[in-house]
Amino acid sequence: MLVVNDDKMKNKTMKEGSVKKMISKKSDRIQGAYHDSKDIYDTVLTRGNIFSRAYMSFFWSDTDDNEVAERVLSYIPDDFDGTLLDVPVGTAVFTEEKWKKMSSAKITCIDYSEDMLDKARQRLGRSDHITLMQGDVSALPLSDKSCDIVVSMNGFHAFPDKNKAFRETHRVLKKGGMFIACFYIKGESARTDWLVHRILSKKGWFTPPFPTREQLLKILYRLYADVEYHMDGSIVYFKCVK
Ligand SMILES: C[S@@+](CC[C@H](N)C(=O)[O-])C[C@H]1O[C@@H](n2cnc3c(N)ncnc32)[C@H](O)[C@@H]1O
Numbered sequence: 001m002l003v004v005n006d007d008k009m010k011n012k013t014m015k016e017g018s019v020k021k022m023i024s025k026k027s028d029r030i031q032g033a034y035h036d037s038k039d040i041y042d043t044v045l046t047r048g049n050i051f052s053r054a055y056m057s058f059f060w061s062d063t064d065d066n067e068v069a070e071r072v073l074s075y076i077p078d079d080f081d082g083t084l085l086d087v088p089v090g091t092a093v094f095t096e097e098k099w100k101k102m103s104s105a106k107i108t109c110i111d112y113s114e115d116m117l118d119k120a121r122q123r124l125g126r127s128d129h130i131t132l133m134q135g136d137v138s139a140l141p142l143s144d145k146s147c148d149i150v151v152s153m154n155g156f157h158a159f160p161d162k163n164k165a166f167r168e169t170h171r172v173l174k175k176g177g178m179f180i181a182c183f184y185i186k187g188e189s190a191r192t193d194w195l196v197h198r199i200l201s202k203k204g205w206f207t208p209p210f211p212t213r214e215q216l217l218k219i220l221y222r223l224y225a226d227v228e229y230h231m232d233g234s235i236v237y238f239k240c241v242k
Pocket of ligand 1: 030045087088089090091092093094110111112113116135136137138152153154155158159160
């Protein structure tokens with residue numbers, strides 16, 4: 001009996017070990033991808049030149065990330081004075097202005113990539129109400145129920161372990177706290193799905209598997225109340241309450 005349990009334990013540990021290895025390999029690839037793109041990231045995402053505008057128009061049904069970000073951030077009042085987690089902060093290209101304005105709030109910004117964080121530090125590093133740190137959404141360095149708001153912009157399509165990311169963002173939220181996010185979901189546009197599958201995932205900017213709209217809603221309705229979601233092309237943005 002003991003031997004069987006031992007074998008089971010060994011098997012379980014080996015399985016967990018190989019899953020961990022796989023995820024850490026993925027994480028290295030993600031770090032590499034964001035290292036290589038750190039200097040063009042802002043231009044591409046904000047439609048900063050003609051190429052990025054053509055790219056967004058052709059592959060992303062003309063979704064404008066600036067507009068999506070604006071709508072996501074409009075869920076948060078400027079005079080909010082609670083605790084807010086932004087994961088992943090990236091370069092803070094969309095959040096700089098808003099986070100700086102919210103000087104009564106206590107804001108923690110986390111990203112896995114030191115390269116992206118460096119850019120965010122240049123933007124937000126001098127604000128006393130903002131803390132920036134390197135970290136993994138799968139193991140957030142925050143206590144249970146410590147945040148009033150968790151914001152995750154364009155993160156879930158990059159996160160290697162989405163179940164853990166959903167679990168961790170939920171864990172750190174207080175009861176009654178708000179989870180706000182936007183990211184790519186599968187199954188809305190064949191052209192976008194092709195790009196994500198063939199190029200973005202291979203390069204490490206995106207990491208499968210990606211939920212469909214139905215799969216995402218199932219997760220959200222299980223964990224949260226008052227789910228309000230919208231689609232813009234293949235990008236979903238939503239707010240919900242724990
Ligand atoms: C597409 S960017 C989004 C950044 C920013 N929120 C924005 O909207 O511009 C995705 C970010 O996710 C970060 N990331 C990927 N895996 C992560 C993880 N496990 N934990 C924390 N951040 C992660 C990457 O380093 C990258 O900065």
